[in-house]
Amino acid sequence: MAPPDVVRLAAPALQALARDIFVAVGVGADDAALWAETLVWANLRGVDSHGVLRIPRYLELIAQGGIHPRPAMRLLKAAGAIALLDADRAPGPVAMARAMEEAIAAARRVHVGWCVARDITHAGAVGHFALRAAAAGMAGLVMTASIPLMAWPGSRRAVVSTNPIAIAIPAGRHPPLLLDMATAKVALGKIMSARQTGAPIPPDWGIDAEGAPTTDATAVATLLPMAGPKGAGLSLMIECLASLAAGNPVIAPALAGAPGTAKGGTAMNGVAIALDLAAFGDPAGFVQSVDALAEAVAAQPKAAGTDALLLPGERGDAELARRRRSGIPLPAGVWKQLTAAATRLGVSLPAPLEG
Structure with missing residues (x-):
């Protein structure tokens, strides 16, 4: 069998x-x-x-040695709303969970928390960490930045990364709204999944080594940005907010030919932000408004062939x-x-x- x-x-x-x-x-x-x-x-x-x-x-x-199984993470700076965390190449989820903990703690003190985590590793689905803020009644925003994996509009090779961004908003009756997206047309993991299964991919997911579109996942050398210059520009701004703010630039050194992180890893950084929505007024009123917004969108007339209008998440x-x-x-x-x-x-x- x-x-x-x-x-x-x-x-x-x-x-x-x-x-x-x-x-x-x-x-x-x-x-x-x-x-x-x-x-x-x-x-x-x-x-x-x-x-x-x-x-x-x-x-x-x-x-x-690219991921440290028992990292020595250190909080390098904590002042008012901001924190700077040295993750010491911790498993990415461990680093970003700690970063969001620091952001939530700062938001409880001063209504907003912004933690930059330097030297992380692959964090996985970053919406998981944004939802930690929503569970605390706050808005959460998470971004991570890594090495060139994605073409710049008009380029033939990787220039920026697929840097993801996730935003979570708490609700009442409705589950939290969760936007979790890569700045590429698709995340690199989807290419990896297609390689595992041998499935063809759409021609606008990536380009081969010569810069030509391909439907063969194994031939993809570089991913393409979501919405062209919009996705590429957003990725570049995440590099500024995550890597440059951390004092650990990734893209410019890579494009200049600097060697990557030793022992098989790649340079990565992240940002976790928590916003105390109660600082603006009644938190119960806010989540009621989120519920009303979700219900209003879902109730709009549907196009032919559409079963439901789905909200983020x-x-x-x-x-x-x-x-x-x-x-x-x-x-x-x-x-x-x-x-x-x-x-x-x-x-x-x-x-x-x-x-």
């Missing part, structure tokens, strides 16, 4: 597997749990490009509910890699769901 194309796991089982794999390579138990939670949260919401398929690469980076919320019920589907190739890693590290494998 041929092996299945998809293996389905219950979310708690997949999260425990990811946590145990990270612990087995030296990550502290609490950090491993947070890292695993972030990855599986992405899988639950259907953002598989930022989920557990990344684990094999993370393990390589830990082995090479609703598609992911619906997928999360489905996958909590029926399990998380993993391509056979991803499951094979996780199985190999777990076996090598002596980690027990959970039983896939039937059907």
Whole structure:
């Protein structure tokens, strides 16, 4: 019998597997749990490009020294609303969770908190950290900056990065509004996912080494920006706010040919911002207004063939509910890699769901 194309796991089982794999390579138990939670949260919401398929690469980076499994993070500066965190190449979710903690703490003191985190690693789905602010009744904004991965309009090679931005707004009856997007047409993880499955990609996702559009994910050398100059310009501004503010520029040194971070890592930085909405007035009135806004948009006439007008985050919320019920589907190739890693590290494998 041929092996299945998809293996389905219950979310708690997949999260425990990811946590145990990270612990087995030296990550502290609490950090491993947070890292695993972030990855599986992405899988639950259907953002598989930022989920557990990344684990094999993370393990390589830990082995090479590109990710520090037990980082010595230090708060370099805390003054009024701002904080500067040296993440010491911590797992990205660990660094950005700490950055948002600092931002929320500052916002509780002075109504806004802005934490720049330098020397982080890949943070995954950054909406996860923006939602931490929403859970505290605040607006949250998260951005990260990394090496050139995306073309500048008119360029033939990578000039800026796919720098993501996420904004979370608390609501009342309605779940928090969550915008979570890359500045590229698609995130690099979607190209990685297509490479895993062998699926063709749209021709406006990326260009090959000669600068020509391609539908072959394996041929993509450079991603294309969302909305052309708008996505490229937004990415450049995130580099200013995250990297230049951190005193750790990424793009200019890379374009000048400076060597990358030693031992297999790449230079990355992040920003976490929390805004205390109660400072402007009644917080109950604010969330009621968010609910009213969401309901007003959803109630507008739909175009032919449209089932519903979805607000930011609703598609992911619906997928999360489905996958909590029926399990998380993993391509056979991803499951094979996780199985190999777990076996090598002596980690027990959970039983896939039937059907």
